[in-house]
Amino acid sequence: MKKVVSAFILVLTLACFSVVGVYAAVVEKPVIEAEMPDCYREIGNGSIVLYANATVPNGGTVRYQWYVADTENMAMIHAIFGAESDIYQVPEEIGVKWYCYAAWNVSGGAESDPVYSRLIRVEYFENTTAHIHSFCEWMVITEPTCTEIGIKVRECDCGVTERAEVPATGHNWDSGKITKKPTAQSDGEKVYTCLNCKAIKVKTVKFSGISEESDTTNNTAEPDNNSESTIEPTNIGSYEKTHFPWWLVAVIVVPVIGCIVIVVILLVIKKQKNVR
Numbered sequence: 001m002k003k004v005v006s007a008f009i010l011v012l013t014l015a016c017f018s019v020v021g022v023y024a025a026v027v028e029k030p031v032i033e034a035e036m037p038d039c040y041r042e043i044g045n046g047s048i049v050l051y052a053n054a055t056v057p058n059g060g061t062v063r064y065q066w067y068v069a070d071t072e073n074m075a076m077i078h079a080i081f082g083a084e085s086d087i088y089q090v091p092e093e094i095g096v097k098w099y100c101y102a103a104w105n106v107s108g109g110a111e112s113d114p115v116y117s118r119l120i121r122v123e124y125f126e127n128t129t130a131h132i133h134s135f136c137e138w139m140v141i142t143e144p145t146c147t148e149i150g151i152k153v154r155e156c157d158c159g160v161t162e163r164a165e166v167p168a169t170g171h172n173w174d175s176g177k178i179t180k181k182p183t184a185q186s187d188g189e190k191v192y193t194c195l196n197c198k199a200i201k202v203k204t205v206k207f208s209g210i211s212e213e214s215d216t217t218n219n220t221a222e223p224d225n226n227s228e229s230t231i232e233p234t235n236i237g238s239y240e241k242t243h244f245p246w247w248l249v250a251v252i253v254v255p256v257i258g259c260i261v262i263v264v265i266l267l268v269i270k271k272q273k274n275v276r
């Protein structure tokens, strides 16, 4: 009796399997028309989009599912949640991943066996070639003066800013003014003033013995060994720098004298008290 029951269950099981098999065989698998090539893109240059391309022969619809794997191995693929469209946008991540899709033919409430695409190698790589800056024009942000350097900057689209010095312009001396004529007994003096910053340059003019030219454009009275000194202007004025600061003396000396006078008076008073 037990043998009969076992045989019956076996037959029933086989029958079920064959029915399912026949049913599945009824719905034809989709056909993959074209496979995607491998994809390779520099990161930051837009996403890689994968396309599925399967057709069904008998008026059914295609259902897709995308898979990803870390290695080139179909046994390692796992389904990407929600990736059921015929396109898939690969997330931008540096490195290599393998993608494939499965397609089913859905027809009359039944579904075919899946067909799988090949594993598509997808790589996002980092930019390894050095970026060559493309700078705009220099922009002077601090103007140079006669004696101080200035600062200029220029910028690349990538955000890099380059700074450089602007050389000092140097004084722009006016034409010579002889303030003291040289004589056989004493040297003369020629004073130049900078047209930009009012700095003063004094040149000693030696008496050459050739002639005593009053003409300031004549250079015979200034050989190369003439000594010269330049007085740079301060922010107060070009002349004040050379003045002795008498006001400072007054500020220091007056209180000191005042203190001494008071101390002397106190000492005198104390002495008088001791005498009594």
Ligand SMILES: [Zn+2]
Pocket: 131, 132, 133, 134, 156, 157, 158, 159, 160
């Ligand atoms: Zn740049």
Ligand SMILES: [Zn+2]
Pocket: 146, 147, 170, 171, 172, 194, 195, 196, 197, 198, 199
């Ligand atoms: Zn100057």
